[in-house]
Amino acid sequence: MGENVPVRCPACRRQHSFTPPVFPCACGEPLAPPLLRGAAPERITHRTWTDAWVTVRCGSCGRQDQWPQPELGCACGAVLRIPVRPVPRSAPPAPTAGAPGSATATGRTPAPGRPAHIPLPPTAAPPRPKFRPMTIRTARDAVTAAALYLKWLGFRDIMQSPERPASGIDLRAPGLVAQVDPTTRPGSLRDVECLWLHGLSASAVSVFFSLAGYADDARARADSLGVPLFVMDLTGTPQPVNRPADELISTGA
Template identity: 70%
Template sequence: MESVPVRCPACRRDHMYVAPAYPCPCGSPTAPPLLRGAPVTTITHRTWNDDWVTARCGACGRHDQWPQPELCCPCGAVLRIPVRPVASIGRAPGTASRPVRPSHIPLPRTAAAPRPAFRPLTIRTARDAVGAAALYLKWLGYRDVVQPAARPSSRIDLRAAGLIAQVDSTTRATALRDVECLWLNALSASVSAVLFSLAGYAREARERADGLGIPLFVMDLTGTPQPVNSPADELVSTGA
């Protein structure tokens, strides 16, 4: 596999980086070609265009979208590794000129074990919302997911091995106080925390959750949670 030297612009630490390979639909492992000698950049926010790059399968010639190569430096910086652009000429016959995001590629940095498609629970009541969140946590790989018969004063709706979760089924956006209370409960129990909401999150709540590393999900009435911050994206990518 091709490797390139990488120097972190934040701490000046040197690394040797090898781009991970993912399977093309034809079955051949494919990795974006790295651009040797180009400066790396520190990721401060994410966009679709920056998180995916076009790569060509050397076996079948297919052009497709693949995760942008990234490196997590021990100093905490996440570095974007430049890749060589793929020319549009010589495109494999029948391949679209503008690839779409493939369902067979995991999120950047982590290739999780394949999971079956999530089968949601339609939400008609607040209890359904908790049940849908419990199913989702099991789908992510959490063990021993327990739903209390009655909601405790701590407002913890679900417990699993190493995890507690809260489900906000109200019609208001989840507030900063909800995030902080969940974090304090998780801290006292030495476990991780996840938060689900039907109405979304206040800006201050999202910012605080990002700082605390709490995954945030929103759910619609079909019962399908969607990640809304980076910790949630990472959880979906890696699983429990």
């Protein structure tokens, strides 16, 4: 499991305890980006795909790959980029069988990693299986990741629009309309109000997913209208940023 570090939001000064998501290396070893302890997080106001990946080296096999940059969605609506320790130019060789600290020498095997998932609130019932996110590499991936999350919440027969629709509604299901904004700009007040109107006309729940967070007035309006807001990082793991989103996680579809 990745190391837990304190993170203070530069926008609202709220303190968080952040643990990066863990993914399996190609060799099977659980691996998480090593966080740069003590470094200030950066608020994401402009997102590019190249800036959203970091190089991580597996300490077991030495393999070096690109992994999603760790991000944290604050309750104030800000999306924070968590600094990662750069890969050193030279890394020590992987432990070999019989070497001190290896599984053969100690008789112990490393503790298994845990896949990243959204913890359910204590009041949620019945328990759901762990959510399995999908890595986001394209705008279309973001829509698919949101669909998987909504299915995990209990919505059925979810339909994806074949391309970016003029209405802004990317996902539909019985009792549901959802918008997924994969752009680098925060969700706006107009976006939230238009989504809410679509839900009102369809007698459906309106849910918003954004990669870049939300403007302050959009967040306030969503709270007053009861529109659940989620932010997604490139691991495809949505995080709730307002009370309606927390309630949706608790109750499900």
